[in-house]
Amino acid sequence: MSDTAKKPILFSGIQPSGHITLGNYIGALRNFTILESDYNCLFSIVDLHALTVRQDPAGLRRKTVELAALYIAAGLNPEESIIYCQSHVPQHAELAWILNCFTYMGELNRMTQFKDKAQKHKDNINAGLYTYPVLMAADILLYQTDLVPVGADQKQHLEITRDIAERVNAIHKGVFKVPEPYIPKQTAKIMSLTEPERKMSKSDPEDSFIALTDTPETISRKFRRAVTDSDGEIRYDPENKPGVSNLLSILSTLSGEDMDSLTARLSGQGYGKLKDETAQATIETLKPIQERFHQLMADKDYLAKVLTDNAERARYLANKTLRKVYKKLGLYQP
Ligand code: AQP
Numbered sequence: 001m002s003d004t005a006k007k008p009i010l011f012s013g014i015q016p017s018g019h020i021t022l023g024n025y026i027g028a029l030r031n032f033t034i035l036e037s038d039y040n041c042l043f044s045i046v047d048l049h050a051l052t053v054r055q056d057p058a059g060l061r062r063k064t065v066e067l068a069a070l071y072i073a074a075g076l077n078p079e080e081s082i083i084y085c086q087s088h089v090p091q092h093a094e095l096a097w098i099l100n101c102f103t104y105m106g107e108l109n110r111m112t113q114f115k116d117k118a119q120k121h122k123d124n125i126n127a128g129l130y131t132y133p134v135l136m137a138a139d140i141l142l143y144q145t146d147l148v149p150v151g152a153d154q155k156q157h158l159e160i161t162r163d164i165a166e167r168v169n170a171i172h173k174g175v176f177k178v179p180e181p182y183i184p185k186q187t188a189k190i191m192s193l194t195e196p197e198r199k200m201s202k203s204d205p206e207d208s209f210i211a212l213t214d215t216p217e218t219i220s221r222k223f224r225r226a227v228t229d230s231d232g233e234i235r236y237d238p239e240n241k242p243g244v245s246n247l248l249s250i251l252s253t254l255s256g257e258d259m260d261s262l263t264a265r266l267s268g269q270g271y272g273k274l275k276d277e278t279a280q281a282t283i284e285t286l287k288p289i290q291e292r293f294h295q296l297m298a299d300k301d302y303l304a305k306v307l308t309d310n311a312e313r314a315r316y317l318a319n320k321t322l323r324k325v326y327k328k329l330g331l332y333q334p
Contacts, residue, residue, distance in 0.1 A: 008146035010039035011179075013046035013086065013139060016063040017053060018202030019211035020070055022282065023190035026253055027151030031182065033075040035149060041081035042143055042314060043071055045307075048086045048093065049135060052128040053121055053203065066293075068303050070212060073292035078306045086139065088311035091318035095138035096131070098325055102167050103134050107160055113153065120203075137161040142318045144177040152188035153199055155181060172328040176321075187253050193226040196242035213290060216283045223247070223279040224272075234266045234274055244271065247278045254281040 012032060014024055032043055045067045050060060064085060071083050086092050108114065111133055118125045128135075136157050140148055141164070148158055158181040165176040192198045192208040200209045210219055228243040236259055238245040251274070252259050266274055296303060327333055 007038065007040045009143055009177075010035055010041045010147045010149065011044070011140050011143050011145040012042075012149050013044035013049070014067060015046050015050045015202075016060060016067045017050040017055065018063070019209070019213060020067060021190075021200050021202045022210040022212065022250065023151065023200035024202065025074070025212055026187045026190050026250065027153075028149060029071070029074050030187075030253075031149040031184065032071075035147070035182070036076060036081055039147060041076075042145075042317075043076060043081055043083045044086050044139060044314075045071075045084070046086045046136075046139065049132060052126065052132055053117070054124060065300065065303055066213075066297065068307055069293050069296040070289070072296055072306070073289045074212075078310060082310045082313050082317075083306060084310040084314045085307055088307065089142075089314045089318050091142055091315065091322045092135065092138050095142050095318075095322055095325065096135040098329065099134050099137050099141070099164055099168075100131060102164055103131075103137075103160070107163070108133065111156060111160070113157070133157045133160050134164070137164045140179050141165055141176045142321050143314075144321060145179045146177060147182050148179050149182040151190075151199075152183055155183060168325075175325055175328050186249055186259070190250060191242055191246040193222055193246075196227055196246050210282060212286055213293065214286075219282050219286070220276075220279045223275045223282070226275060228271050232271070234263060234269060234271070236263055244274065247274050251278040251281050254278075254285045 012028060014020065014028060020029070032041070035041070045064055047060065047064055068083060072078055076083060108130055114130055114132065117129055121129070133156075137160065140161050148161075150158060158179070162178050165178045168175050169178070190200045192200045192204060193210070194205070194208040202209060202211075207222060207225065210222055214222070226243060226247060228247075229241055231241075233241075234244060234248070235241060236245050236248050248259065248262060251257070252262050255262075255277075257265075266277075323333065
């Protein structure tokens with residue numbers, strides 16, 4: 001058996017539902033690159049999930065290709081890891097149907113993301129938005145995943161995934177691996193720059209987030225305008241000082257300086273200095289990613305080939321689990 005065959009499996013995904021944000025990067029994408037070499041990884045562009053909110057078709061296609069380029073530009077290796085579009089692997093939707101039959105409405109009623117999104121999209125509270133966690137459970141369980149790196153906002157969805165897997169396993173022994181979440185504490189939730197009590201989201205207004213493709217000028221401007229508070233003290237206290245604490249989290253993560261030394265060094269200085277350093281650290285982190293991103297976007301054939309080849313690798317694995325599920329559940333398989 002080769003080393004690759006022995007590694008545990010990691011699955012995660014990002015929706016191509018807008019500009020990928022610094023929150024998506026720090027909470028998810030960056031961790032993918034850190035973990036990649038220790039796992040057999042699948043990184044999905046979860047385009048079916050994106051349909052739970054109305055999308056402009058041309059925009060969705062463009063954002064899908066951009067996300068593939070960003071995955072690679074951030075450092076993921078499409079020769080090793082499986083970087084693919086969810087909709088290219090029909091087994092996701094097929095398993096989601098099965099899992100719908102093992103998920104209780106009472107459980108779905110408790111999902112806070114559904115409540116938040118239903119609030120945001122009052123004119124389109126569709127059944128897909130409601131059963132989103134079931135499709136996410138299918139994404140993960142389809143690959144017998146060991147580890148799922150996600151931001152804190154997805155914790156509840158990971159818990160329901162584990163509950164569904166355990167419920168199926170209790171009735172039909174050994175169908176699914178029960179996955180573990182990977183949610184590093186300090187960076188798990190990057191907050192909005194304009195409303196620091198809320199998480200940074202790619203579908204919110206532009207000034208509230210840093211997009212990974214923002215120019216240095218835009219990044220500096222957005223951080224300069226970031227909402228802080230009026231007490232003027234640089235201190236890490238997410239509850240009472242969410243804006244300042246958010247900037248400190250971003251700066252500490254991207255610069256590698258630990259929080260204690262960072263707050264000691266900046267203590268007594270103005271918020272302008274904190275904002276400026278955070279902008280600089282972000283610009284420096286994103287510079288090589290942006291350069292690679294623009295190179296990749298100039299070679300759409302390469303990106304199309306990556307997505308086509310990797311979808312085939314994903315379908316092979318997905319089919320193994322789906323056949324097993326169908327057989328265990330008693331669906332006739334001649
Ligand atoms: N603000 C955040 N801080 C840390 N992690 C975050 N993630 C998202 N926002 C933050 C993590 O990024 C991964 C991909 O997220 P997603 O695209 O599946 O959907 P989401 O969680 O709903 O992210 P957005 O940006 O808020 O998208 P929209 O606006 O389309 O709903 C996940 O691991 C997520 O935890």
